[in-house]
Amino acid sequence: MLDVRRMQILRAVVTTGSVTAAAAHLGYTPSAISQQVAALEREAGVALLERAGRGVRPTAAGRLLSEHTAIIGKAIAEAETALADLRDGRTGSLSVRYFTSVGPTLVAPALARLRREHPGVRIDLRLIDPEDPLPEVERGDADVAIVVRPRDRRHQGVRLLPLLDDPYLAALPSGHPLAGRRVLDLADLAGEPWIGSEPPGPCLDVVLDACAAAGFSPGFAARSEDYATALGFVAAGLGVALVPRLGLGARRPGVVLRRLRRPEPVRAVHAAVREGAADHAALRALLRALDEEAARSA
Structure with missing residues (x-):
């Protein structure tokens, strides 16, 4: 294999x-230069320079390697520029996963700010309800996922960054005896x-765990897995529901x-990223924006 540094010499x-x-x-x-050229000739298996008066001139093989070295040098410079752009957040892409109720309050304003600060970064934004996005983060298929902290940690190499605590409120029919x-x-x-207002998963676990701590298991008359529908059932007098503050609309x-x-049932909203992934400037900017929007929503 030819040594690129010797080719540059x-x-x-x-x-x-x-x-x-x-x-x-x-x-x-001059001695060091001659030694490097001689080593390159041994690697190439052919003479690269020949005497020409007091100087030297390239052989056909020498001209060929010199021309390719120029191409390689240009490619390296372009790669260094592209890497700097990616590192500094001027280019690249971010894959973001989120669940419905954090979309308007956290994700939308944070992404708007990211677009202003890093307009060259492409955003792949996907709703993950009701799937668990942590495997995507673990595999590197997603750069960040907004999640409710799971009851157990099963994904190695995934870091959970706290954003906010989102308390649940009791939703009652307006004429309910407890409404006063x-x-x-x-x-x-x-x-x-x-x-029921939650699908199976971390959010429902929060509700059921709180009820268990209060000494009972809720009796579900209906399951909607949707906050708006659940509130409609409550308004119709069919029962009571627990709805997180961010999900009220x-x-x-x-x-x-x-x-x-x-x-008080509280779901802990986190940003999930791979360990060591936050050295990407655009990702750091997004996490910072999410954190500031979470502070405004708290």
Whole structure:
């Protein structure tokens, strides 16, 4: 295999016309230049220079290698520029995964800011409800995923960065006997018919774990796996529901919302990234924007 550094030395000799001039240009001694050219000739298996008066000139093989060295040098320079652009966030792409209720409050404003700061970065944005995006992050198929912290950590090499705590509120029909109270104990809802608002996964785990800590298991009269539909069922008087603050959207007539305690169900929203992946400037900027938007939403 030909040594690229020695090829660059050969090109310097060819373009300057002498070993001495090449040595002065590169900061080597003439002896060192001659040794490197001789080593390159052994690698190539053919003479690359020949005497021409007081100087040297390239053989046909020497001219060939010199021309290819120029091409290689240009490619290396272009690669270095492209790498610097990628490293500094001027180019590249980011794959972002998110779930529905964080879209308007966290993801949209954070991506708008990223687009202003890094307009050359392409964004692959995908909704992941109800799939678990952590395997994608683990494999490197996604750069960042907004997730609710899972009950257990099964994915090695994935780092979870806390963004915000999103408390659940009790949604009651407006005429419900408990609607006049400002704060409810979770156990107050033990005997109520429940409207499910969460699909199986970390969010539902938060609700069920809180109910278990309050000493009961909710009796579901209906399961919608959708906040808007669940609130519609509540407004119709079919039961009560727990809805996270970020999932409320526009207030619905016929529904009152009350804080919960003992315990207060809270889902912990995190940004999931691969360990060591945050050296990408655009990814750092996105994580910073997500963190600041989370602070505004808290």
